[in-house]
Amino acid sequence: MKAIVWKETRIFMHEKAKLITLILVSLFIIFINPFLPGREGTFSLISPLVPTLLGICIFSPVVFQTERYSRTLGSLLASPLSVQDIILGKCGAVFLFSYSITLLTSIPVLAVMGTGFLMGILMLLITTPIWGFVLIEIFCIAYATIKNPMVLQYLAMFITIGIVITMMNNGVTSIDIHLFLILNSIGIVLIFLLYVLMGGINKEKMMRIIS
């Protein structure tokens, strides 16, 4: 599994255009908020979600299509890696990469804002990873079941644009603790349910994708 995470991360690093776009957009969204009229000096609580979800939308097509593009799935399946290693490795790679960028771009803002942003930190450390993983699992299942991946690319684009627009219109600066708990609980349940669904992806299904 570590080998897969390593390989996908190397591939991301070579995707310079995507990488730079992601970093610039993330920085823009996080830094612009405190300067918007009426929100001076605030840190939008959903800011950290944006880079993570955006990163996942950008890099999921990369990880879930590499094997098709390089025609390497057969070699992976014949190697000592299990199907679970391959799938979790790919999901893990997208997650770790997108989340690292989120941490790198959000932390400076949180630091500048100083104390009193406990909610912001909780969103960054708890809600963002939970919902990020939900999105990755959805992509993973979709790529394993839908024959035409172009559909997914458009879907990813719409999700991304949707997120950005919501972000811009909504400078949430405080969140009810109950809502916070409900949001995260739903996320955890979804992660579990989707994980069970992912267990249905086996060698036969993957081979049907390559043939």
Add this chain to the structure above:
Amino acid sequence: MVSNVIEFQDVSKTYPNGTEALKEIDVSINEGEVVGLIGQNGAGKTTTVKLLLGLLKPTSGIVKLWGEHSYTLLSKTKKRIGFLLEDKGLYENLTVEENVLFWAKVYDADEQEVEKTLKGWNLWNERKMFVKDLSRGMKQRLAIAKAVIHNPHFIVMDEPTSNLDPVSRRTVVDLLKGFAGSDRTIFLTSHDLYDIERICTRVIMIRCGVIIADGSMEELRRQLKVGKEVKITVSRDIEGVLRNNISKRYPIKEIKDREILVSGEHCDTKDIVRFLIKNDVDVERVEEKKITLEDIYIEIIKEDEDR
């Protein structure tokens, strides 16, 4: 103790579209054997390799590797195999070095081997290049290099020498010959006898999913009745009683006007000539031609193409 590495027991494979790619294949390969599977395009070579690596399930019969069913090999067993598929298993958007490193990680191989391997396969100077920018020969060398990075006990390669320019092909053949020297078990496929002849000690010839010959090159020659052929041109037509007599005494393949075609490894040309002269037939010319395995193989291919 000599033990079985590969065992195909009565294996047939029919694809969902109805194509019968393999028909009742029975083969076992022992430790240390260097086996070449040769056959024309579409003969069933890739299907055999995929069955061996558990990428396909046999429609009937059993495929075993070290006694384990190939479709459900344990990860531990898979680590002892080095393979090269028709699709080479290289990531186009990673560099040469990254590709080898990745496969080294997959097999828990010593990462210090990577540098040694790249140098050994003459790819060190290209290590920072993306695979998509490599020539075919380099890609093939890289694909083979990464397949053996973990020093496997058993090597399976699907057409390792195909689609290469003559120089790269020679290099690849020499490198594979190097492996064959050790006590590893090797299974290669090719549609070209030339390469197999140079690398392998045992050859299995497959045609339309059926094995038509199996053995050492010598045994193959015998099984396919390879030998010499002698053409005797005489001064007059051979007819009637004389024609019958010759046919009875010697392994005659054909008598056509003034030409007699004799086949078989042990035909005594001198004796035939003596016999002809005794019967008042002047011999004008005797030509001897050695039939190679290549000739027979090409004849088989031609037959298949004519059908």
